[in-house]
Every structure is written in C-alpha cells, then in structure tokens.
Amino acid sequence: xxxxxxxxxxxxxxxxxxxxxxxxxxxxxxxxxxxxxxxxxxxxxxxxxxxxxxxxxxxxxxxxxxxxxxxxxxxxxxxxxxxxxxxxxxxxxxxxxxxxxxxxxxxxxxxxxxxxxxxxxxxxxxxxxxxxxxxxxxxxxxxxxxxxxxxxxxxxxxxxxxxxxxxxxxxxxxxxxxxxxxxxxxxxxxxxxxxxxxxxxxxxxxxxxxxxxxxxxxxxxxxxxxxxxxxxxxxxxxxxxxxxxxxxxxxxxxxxxxxxxxxxxxxxxxxxxxxxxxxxx
Amino acid sequence: xxxxxxxxxxxxxxxxxxxxxxxxxxxxxxxxxxxxxxxxxxxxxxxxxxxxxxxxxxxxxxxxxxxxxxxxxxxxxxxxxxxxxxxxxxxxxxxxxxxxxxxxxxxxxxxxxxxxxxxxxxxxxxxxxxxxxxxxxxxxxxxxxxxxxxxxxxxxxxxxxxxxxxxxxxxxxxxxxxxxxxxxxxxxxxxxxxxxxxxxxxxxxxxxxxxxxxxxxxxxxxxxxxxxxxxxxxxxxxxxxxxxxxxxxxxxxxxxxxxxxxxxxxxxxxxxxxxxxxxxxxxxxxxxxxxxxxxxxxxxxxxxxxxxxxxxxxxxxxx
Numbered sequence: 001x002x003x004x005x006x007x008x009x010x011x012x013x014x015x016x017x018x019x020x021x022x023x024x025x026x027x028x029x030x031x032x033x034x035x036x037x038x039x040x041x042x043x044x045x046x047x048x049x050x051x052x053x054x055x056x057x058x059x060x061x062x063x064x065x066x067x068x069x070x071x072x073x074x075x076x077x078x079x080x081x082x083x084x085x086x087x088x089x090x091x092x093x094x095x096x097x098x099x100x101x102x103x104x105x106x107x108x109x110x111x112x113x114x115x116x117x118x119x120x121x122x123x124x125x126x127x128x129x130x131x132x133x134x135x136x137x138x139x140x141x142x143x144x145x146x147x148x149x150x151x152x153x154x155x156x157x158x159x160x161x162x163x164x165x166x167x168x169x170x171x172x173x174x175x176x177x178x179x180x181x182x183x184x185x186x187x188x189x190x191x192x193x194x195x196x197x198x199x200x201x202x203x204x205x206x207x208x209x210x211x212x213x214x215x216x217x218x219x220x221x222x223x224x225x226x227x228x229x230x231x232x233x234x235x236x237x238x239x240x241x242x243x244x245x246x247x248x249x250x251x252x253x254x255x256x257x258x259x260x261x262x263x264x265x266x267x268x269x270x271x272x273x274x275x276x277x278x279x280x281x
Numbered sequence: 282x283x284x285x286x287x288x289x290x291x292x293x294x295x296x297x298x299x300x301x302x303x304x305x306x307x308x309x310x311x312x313x314x315x316x317x318x319x320x321x322x323x324x325x326x327x328x329x330x331x332x333x334x335x336x337x338x339x340x341x342x343x344x345x346x347x348x349x350x351x352x353x354x355x356x357x358x359x360x361x362x363x364x365x366x367x368x369x370x371x372x373x374x375x376x377x378x379x380x381x382x383x384x385x386x387x388x389x390x391x392x393x394x395x396x397x398x399x400x401x402x403x404x405x406x407x408x409x410x411x412x413x414x415x416x417x418x419x420x421x422x423x424x425x426x427x428x429x430x431x432x433x434x435x436x437x438x439x440x441x442x443x444x445x446x447x448x449x450x451x452x453x454x455x456x457x458x459x460x461x462x463x464x465x466x467x468x469x470x471x472x473x474x475x476x477x478x479x480x481x482x483x484x485x486x487x488x489x490x491x492x493x494x495x496x497x498x499x500x501x502x503x504x505x506x507x508x509x510x511x512x513x514x515x516x517x518x519x520x521x522x523x524x525x526x527x528x529x530x531x532x533x534x535x536x537x538x539x540x541x542x543x544x545x546x547x548x549x550x551x552x553x554x555x556x557x558x559x560x561x562x563x564x565x566x567x568x569x570x571x572x573x574x575x576x577x578x579x580x581x582x583x584x585x586x587x588x589x590x591x592x593x594x595x596x597x598x599x600x
Contacts, residue, residue, distance in 0.1 A: 012461025019459050022500055025521055029495045165498075175460075274333040276497045280296045 008235045010213075011220050014175045016182035023167040024059035030165050031060065031140055033281035038139035039165075040066040042126055043094060044197065045082030047180050047189055048144040048168060054090050054183040055167050056142060062091040066139055070126045073100040079197050082189050089186060095133075099125040119198030123159030131162070140164040148173040148212060151219055152245070153252020154204070160196075161255060172216040210241060218245055282420060283533070287312040287320040288505040288526040290518040292494025295329030296339065302327070302348050305363065306355045308525055315527050319360045319420060323492035323501075324392075324428050324453040325376060326364040327352075331496040336406040340368035343379055343386045353381045360419060362490075364427070364451045366407075367391065373408035378425050378451050380416055388416035390425035394433050400455065400499065401429075415443040421532060424485075428452045431479060431489070441483035441545055446535050448479065452491040456502030456521070469504045469520065481512030484538040484545060486530055493523055510538035 031039060039056050043049050056065045069083045080096075087094045103125045107113060113121070134141050143163025145155050147170055155161040168176060173194070180190045194204040194212065205211050218237055221227045222245070229246055233239045261270045289308040294300040305322060312320045324330065327348055328339040341347040343365075352363055360382040367377035367389060376395065380388040391410025395403035413436050415422040424440030424447070431437060431450045440448055458467015472489065480487040486509060493503040505518035507528050516528035539545060 015459045015461075015464065015466075018464065018466060021521060022456065022459070026495055026498065026500065030498065033495075275335060276295060276331040276333055278295050278331070278496050279335065281294065 008217060008221055008232070008237070011172065011174065011216060014171070014178045016179050019171070019179055020055065020058065020182065023055050026167055027056055027059035027142075027165060030278070033278055034140060034164070035281075036138060036140045038064045038066065038137055039142050040068060040130055040133045040137060040139040041142040041144060042130055042160075043067040043069050043083040043087065044144075045069075045079035045086065045189065046192075046194065046197075047176055047185065048146055049083075050086045050185045050189050051176055051180050051183060052142050052144045052168055053086065053092060054185060057090045057092055062093070064139075065092055066133060066137055067092050067094045068130060068133060069094055069096045070099050070129055071096070072103055072122050072125075073098070074200055075197050076195075076200070078192075082186070082192075085186055086189060089184070097129050099129065102128070115199050115202075119196065119202075120156045120159060122198050123156040123196075127159050127162045134164075142166065143169065145169055146173050146176050147171055148216055148219060150256060151223060151252075152208065152215070152248050153255045154208065155255065157255050172219065173212040174216045209244070214241070215245060218242065222246070223249075283529060283531045284318040284420060285316050286488060286507065286528055286530050287315070287317040288488065288490045288507065288516065288518055288524070288528070289320055289322045289326075290490060290493055290503045290505045290524040290526065291322065291326060292501075292523055293323070293326050293329045293492060295331060295496050296335045297329075298327055298339065298348050301329070302351055305352045305361075309352070309355050309357070309359060309361065311525055312527065313357050313359055317359060317527055319362075319530075321362045321449055321488055321490045322364055322451060323490050324364045324378070324451040325366065326451070326492065328364075328366055329496060330453040330492070330501070331499070332366070333402075333406060336366055336374050337368075340366040340374050342368050342370075343377075343389055349379050349381065349386055353384045353386065356381055356384055362425065362449055362451060364453075369408075374406070375410055376403060376407045376427060377410070378427055378449075380418065380423070380425060382418060387418070388425070390414075390427065392427040392430060393436065394429040396429045403429075413439040415440055415445045420530075421446045424448045426450045428454060431487075432475065434479070437479045437483050437485070437487075441485050442548065442550060445485055446532050447486035447488060447530065448483070450476070450487065450489040452489055452505075453501055454491045456500045466502050466504075466520065469502055472504065473506060473514065476506050476508045477512040477514065480508040480510055482544065484510045484535060484542060486510055486532075486535065488530075491518070493519075493521055510535045 039060060041052055043053060053067050067087055069080055071080055103121055106121060130141050141163045143166030145161055146168050149155050150169055177190055195202050221232060229242050232242050261268055263271050267273055291304050332339055343349055363379050365377055365379060367375040376392040378390050379386045393410045395407050395409050397404035415424045422444040424445035426436055426448060437448055454468055454472060456466045456468050476487045476489045488507045490505045491503050492501045494501055502521055503518050504520050505526060506514055507516040509515050516526050518524040518526045
C-alpha cells in the first residue's frame with residue numbers, strides 16, 4: 001500500500017481532556033495500590049516534568065506531591081526559574097537540592113569525562129536524590145520520560161529513566177505540548193527549545209539530529225500504525241532518517257527492559273515467573 | 282416480561298478474592314434494595330484480569346463450596362452473572378462466567394475466544410471453551426459471552442438462533458485510543474458500534490458490562506451498555522469510574538422488533554451450514570499436495586466428487 005503525503009501528515013489531535021482523566025486516575029489508583037499517598041518527582045523547568053507535576057497535583061492534591069529541583073552549578077538559571085514559575089502556578093511547594101557537590105566529588109576522582117558521561121553522572125545523582133526522598137517521605141518516584149524518548153532511547157538507564165510510575169510514557173513529545181496547553185502550563189515552558197540541560201547550550205533536537213515534529217510523525221506511523229520502512233521512505237521521509245531512527249529504536253531496546261537473567265531452572269524470574277506488578281493489590 | 286437489570290461496573294482487586302466477594306455482596310445488596318432482578322458483573326470479576334501465573338491459584342470448581350456459593354447465598358431473589366477462573370474436573374482452567382439463580386450455580390459459560398495478540402496473552406494461561414449454549418432462566422433464554430467472544434459474530438448468531446432474548450457480555454475492556462476521536466475513547470466507540478450492531482442484526486437485547494480500575498498501568502474504561510433489540514443504547518455506565526447502572530428490560534421489545542424485522546425467522550440456517558461446511562473443507566485443502574495434472578480442475582468439482590464417493594460408500598457400508 002502506498003502512503004500519500006496526506007496520510008503521513010501530523011498526528012491526529014490529542015484528546016487532552018480524556019488523557020488527563022485517564023492519567024490522573026492512573027496516578028491515584030496505582031499509587032494507592034502500591035500503598036503510597038505521596039509522589040516525588042524532579043522538576044527541571046522543562047515541559048515533561050511540568051506536565052507530570054500538573055497531573056500529579058490534580059490526581060493527588062498539591063500536598064501529596066513533592067517537586068524537587070536539582071540543579072548542577074552549570075545548569076541554566078532559567079531552568080530553576082521556570083520550575084519555580086510552574087510550581088507557583090499549580091500550587092506546588094518545591095524543594096531544592098543542589099547536586100554540584102555530590103557530582104563534583106565523583107568527577108574530581110575521574111578524568112577525561114566526555115559530555116555524555118558527565119551527563120550520565122548528573123542524571124544518576126538526581127536519581128539518588130529522588131529515591132532517597134522517596135524513602136524519607138514515603139513517596140513514589142514519578143517518571144517523566146515521553147514516548148519519543150523511550151523509543152529513541154534518549155535517556156539514561158538508572159538515571160532519568162528510573163521511576164515507579166510514568167503517566168506520560170505513551171505520549172509523543174509533540175503530544176506533550178498539546179497536553180501542556182490544555183493544562184495551562186506557562187507558555188515560556190512550552191515554547192522553549194527542549195534540553196536535558198546536562199551541559200551549557202545542550203539541545204535535544206541538535207543532539208538527535210532531527211526535530212521532534214518530524215520524528216514523532218515518523219514514530220507514530222512506524223510504531224503505532226505499523227507502516228514499513230520502505231513505505232515511509234516512499235511517502236517522503238528521507239531514507240537516512242528512517243534508517244537512523246529504526247536503528248536507534250532497535251539499539252536501545254535494552255533500556256526498555258530489565259537485565260537478562262541466565263535461565264537455569266524450570267521456573268526463573270523474568271522468564272516464566274509471570275506475575276503482574278499489581279499482584280494482590 | 283419486564284424486569285430491572287443492574288450493570289455492576291466494579292473495579293475488582295487483582296488476586297484478592299476476599300475483597301472481591303465483598304464488592305459483589307455490596308453491589309448485590311444495593312441492587313436488591315433497588316428492586317433489581319438480574320445483576321451482571323464484568324469478566325473475571327472475582328479475581329481481576331491480569332492474573333498470569335496467579336490463574337491456577339484463583340481457580341474454583343463451581344460445584345464445590347466456594348466464593349461463588351458465598352455470593353449465591355447473598356443473592357436473595359436476584360439472579361447474577363459473575364466472572365471467575367474455573368477449574369474443570371480435568372484441571373483445565375477456563376475464563377468463565379457463572380449464572381447464579383435461586384442461590385445456586387445454574388449455568389457456566391467458558392470463554393471461547395481467548396485474545397492472544399498485542400496486549401493480550403490469555404491462551405498462555407487459559408483453556409478455550411467449546412460451547413455456545415443458551416441457558417433457561419427465570420427471564421427466558423439468555424446467552425452468555427465474555428469480552429472477545431462477542432467480537433466474533435458467530436457467537437451472538439448461535440445464541441440468537443437458540444432463542445436467546447438477551448446476550449449478556451461480561452467484559453474487561455482496556456481503554457485505548459486518545460487521538461482524533463472527538464471526545465470518546467477509541468475502544469468505547471468500537472464497543473458501542475459492536476454491541477449496537479449485534480443487538481440490531483440479531484434483534485436481541487445486549488448488555489455489556491465492563492470493569493474499571495487499573496492493572497499494571499492498563500485502564501479498563503467502563504462505559505457499560507444496555508442496548509435494545511433495535512440497536513438503541515438505553516443505559517450507559519460512567520467512563521473510567523465505578524458505577525451501578527439500573528435499567529429496565531422489556532422483552533416485549535424483542536417481540537415487536539422481530540415482528541417488524543423478522544431477520545431471525547428468515548435466516549436460512551441450512552444454507553449457512555452448507556456454505557460453512559464447504560468453506561471449512563476448502564480451507565483445509567493443501568494446494569501444494571495436489572496432483573499438478575489435475576490443477577486445472579476447480580476445487581468445487583473435486584469436493585462434489587468426494588462427497589458423492591462418500592455417499593456411495595455409506596450406502597454400501599464399505600469403509
């Protein structure tokens with residue numbers, strides 16, 4: 001079947017109201033079943049964590065959500081400003097934990113770290129902070145990775161990918177923007193260029209080499225609608241983009257799965273010891 | 282026959298039968314107080330849906346004293362449809378519904394079509410039922426189906442031609458589809474199209490009771506429906522939240538619908554069977570084993586020859 005350029009247009013409009021109804025129930029229901037009342041998440045001032053914070057406040061009440069800002073000394077001051085702006089708007093009280101000392105303590109003993117490794121250290125420091133807050137406050141850690149990032153593997157294993165519940169993991173980045181507008185997230189947060197802010201001037205789209213608009217259209221037609229690579233190229237996506245994206249998805253499958261367990265016995269954890277996580281809840 | 286029906290759109294707790302018995306008893310009591318005569322619970326309402334390896338642990342023999350009897354004991358004058366994991370005498374496990382009446386289990390339907398694709402994995406854990414039979418009840422003949430069963434048109438067809446006045450479908454339908462569907466959930470739209478179609482083209486009532494709540498991140502969307510034999514939605518449960526929908530069923534509507542549009546009367550079952558037999562034979566013919574010289578012959582001719590040969594064998598008694 002041939003795809004026309006019309007068929008590979010933008011993603012259909014997101015039903016944001018319905019998404020809010022489902023994701024807020026998801027948060028309250030799964031949190032309660034796990035035996036928690038509170039949630040904790042990192043606030044970066046970016047759109048993803050802003051949306052998750054807004055959903056969590058709607059689902060659990062502002063008193064049950066802990067937003068933690070975790071800047072490193074080179075983080076953009078705008079990130080913290082935006083996080084504060086967001087928190088004020090949704091009535092969330094924030095806490096700040098500067099990760100500079102803990103990160104520098106490690107970095108001082110290591111040399112020649114490139115940006116990627118330094119970025120991994122920062123995001124894993126933040127994971128340590130969040131999980132310690134989790135234990136201290138009896139609060140579950142919320143994830144803020146979107147579907148685009150999860151598919152492309154654009155995240156750090158045991159860093160920003162670590163969480164207990166992720167309400168936005170089935171929404172593409174461009175859909176997060178639609179949801180953010182529905183949730184009245186401040187426009188400056190919605191419209192600023194996406195960045196992990198792991199080093200000065202970092203930009204998601206520069207680093208990835210394509211725009212979210214373009215890759216989301218590609219991912220939607222490839223993953224959700226199951227068009228083949230050949231069909232997508234025939235419909236106007238560049239072959240190099242299709243190849244690069246499909247290869248990224250494949251190469252990063254390990255980040256979407258737990259560690260492989262070497263099977264030895266008749267019944268092994270991860271292979272054939274198959275229980276739901278919500279077992280008995 | 283007129284009666285009140287309750288669509289018990291509950292959120293079962295996964296793997297906690299005690300809690301679920303309580304939920305059933307509470308709904309039964311509320312329904313009884315409202316003058317309900319028939320109450321319908323969702324698929325696997327006693328256990329929750331995503332059981333996986335919990336399946337054998339949750340299994341019940343409907344003949345043995347069990348939570349089903351406990352619920353039946355609380356049913357008072359109500360008839361009830363309850364979803365459970367059935368353990369058969371040969372230790373197969375079925376995804377079943379029990380029809381409880383006069384405080385006893387009167388009928389069991391075993392899910393025939395176990396979805397095992399995409400997000401579903403039922404065949405890994407359940408045996409498939411192989412009967413589609415109506416049950417005689419205080420309300421007349423009713424037919425029971427479980428979720429995926431009703432997506433196969435043959436099941437409702439079989440029930441309607443056995444005289445079912447209402448098809449009772451217990452569901453655990455996950456909510457999916459949040460793009461480009463106006464305000465409705467994609468799966469809710471599909472379910473409405475399906476139940477209305479099944480009702481209208483079989484001139485039967487259809488009641489579809491879906492559960493709500495989350496299991497491992499999957500939502501069940503509720504939106505239970507009662508559809509009359511003209512295909513009109515007469516009652517609807519809330520989306521995503523627990524609900525006890527109480528509505529009236531009037532089987533005189535079935536009489537009037539069938540008087541107006543006698544689709545069932547005019548159905549040529551014999552023709553359907555002949556064609557199905559042919560289709561069934563044809564689909565098991567293995568083309569790659571055919572003699573290449575005979576390839577030009579139409580398969581139809583071949584079948585006729587075969588069936589004639591069989592007939593003559595039967596006549597002469599040669600085997």
